[in-house]
Amino acid sequence: MCIDFKRFCRLLPALLLAALPAAALADGSVDSTTILRIEEDNHAGFQSKTLAPLTEFLGLDADQLGDGRLSVHLYGWGRVSLADRYDPVDGGDSSVGGALNYGFLQYRFDHANARARAGRFFISEGIVNEQVDGGSFKTDLPYGFGVSAFGGATVHTVKILGADTDGKGDAIAGGRVNYRKGGLLELGFSGVYETDAPTVSSNNFLPGTFGSHRLIGGDIWLRPFQMVQVSGHTSYNTETKGIAEHSYLVQAFPVSKLTLAASYDEQRDRSFFYSSLLFADMLRNLNQNSKAIGGMATYSLTDNVDVTADYKNYKRDVGRAERFGGEVRGNFLKNTLRTGVDYHYLRASENFAVVPVDGASGSYHAARGYVMHDTKGYFASLDLIGYFFKTRIENRNNAWETVAGLGYHLTPDLSLSGDLSYGQNPQYNDELKGLVRLTYNVKFADKGDKK
Template identity: 45%
Template structure:
């Protein structure tokens, strides 16, 4: 893990030197978080945690002829007391680090390094190469290849269950602004044998759809097929309708066949029934009342082989003074029977209530967040759980801020949990990429 942290520092130095030499536009985002937590774990010893974590992002735009950019992001952590997790006291990860060459036309780009690929049914992190290009007659093409990222260490295992190489791509067709259909696939080399877990080879193909018959109507979704199990893995579709400005009506349908969708999940064989199928159907509506209030309500029905459950509720959000003051309240109720319950409980139903308020001025910022769950049947002898988080911060400069969080809560896992966190953030603004969002 020291190797990872060293790599992070080296990458930063390399990128800084590289971009400076080429007079690029550089942005740096840095967060240093020092935490302090005491846990009274039910039936176990008390823990004292003092981790310090550095998140670091660096992006250099307009390198060489202006079309090349470099992107790096990662984190490193050191524990100064008990281990915050059961790996080494010092650890870290390079989330991404790649060079991108973007062409001026056809949404085309080429990327090389550690990167994320999102194309149709594909969502992968790879060490390799990807490219994307728009083609004449409404066609488009993307492809990627390389090695899947293996930086997860699974306790007691000799691998994370992923193969050594991975490649795939997507081809799509667009007809004006009305329709886009895509075909995508991913192929990973054979999954390695694991010591205590089992996993299947990761291969999928699928199709995606974006249909806009009217400006106010979108139907978006995809279906995937697993050639290893020779059956459909997933169908997931969403219909968005905006009958009047500021009113959005949404319907969604999801169906997953566990055997096919979860085939390459290392915990699949232990936690789930391969013959099971899950389905959910949801509707929601949101409306913005004036400039300062937004309300929404939603309902979702979940269906499994062993029963059905319903979740319903709503949220309201307010903002004042150009977003300087923001607040929200929310309530949801899950009505679920014993099939979904913890242990031998006869019910999994619970109410969830949340409210928050925050204020951000040029000099200071503050926030309070309250969350509580009230269970129909007691879980481990407790009928409810709650957590309160408060934040107080100060803008040292327009780019540098120092803030502290304190949270306290009671729940079924930790009879008492108190946490404090000190946060130093530096976000270099770059107006061309939407500020520091």
């Protein structure tokens, strides 16, 4: 029964494809982006080869089906490699690849923001962030309460090499209940329960570093005054019986053009990373804690120009670091011209260096500037980004990249563009890449907008 249900859940997105002809008659939209990349892979120590993957990203939204409350939503991509037979996503010797990112039926009720979904979808509820092949339901309730629930099969990813599994159980369920006091407070309690994690045959993993994915947690939104707002959550791992994460943000709005923010993040590694086979393998010492305290301020100089400054202090058992900097962003000519510059410096001890030896450093400067102009006829962009290392990495003291793009709106719905990028970095002496992009975005509805 369980296996049949899981098979059904996995087949459902494919079945939704059969509904597309009917969807074509409904309100909705089609988003297609076709990208041909051409790159010369000249990785140090490896034979040079040309890569030419052709990728199609396709999204379909068909609204107001049936009685007007039913809709279908699909998004995925497919790739064919024109010059080689390597699949960079799933690995292996294959010239084709693809994924269904989501595909579900949604029924939207007339009241209480109630909705039901069936198929493959992404769940973001309180401390829960999961992709599921199954069903979900969410609704507001009287007196400020709300409830959501989901269940189905997990969406598996690639197997961790040496473990013959991706580390996920086969079924997952969870949900959230919440209470809202209008304009003042929201409290939420959420949880996720995944069936037992697979037994890992590899001996690469330390005992007690990996297990089933089961979390509960609480979240809060509080605005006691118009000038102050608090958001955040705390999660608890019921398997390790320990706090996994605290993550909180306090914002203040002293005047209309100024926003101040302070953040506090703390992760306890064993509980936070416990259900990730990848991280259990990578982090050899999972008894560390991570703490980060930050501050940020954004001020609108004019209606078109924003200035932001930020600071963050990191503390891990292996060392400390701090990052600070700022950025200026502007929109001009009725938002058709956008530009920005930013600079940050990471001051990090030698323990964070790529190779943590005496005299090494993890510190680096990061600088970026961009400009883009989007008219009814053409659009163009230029993006420059550079990283400047305090101590050399692979015998280089910097990594930089410049990307230039130019495109034309052939019709209001159809655009053709191309990007050319060139850079130098510790990985490549010269990195030259190009792509051609054909974008087709069309709406069949006569009101509203989504982007």
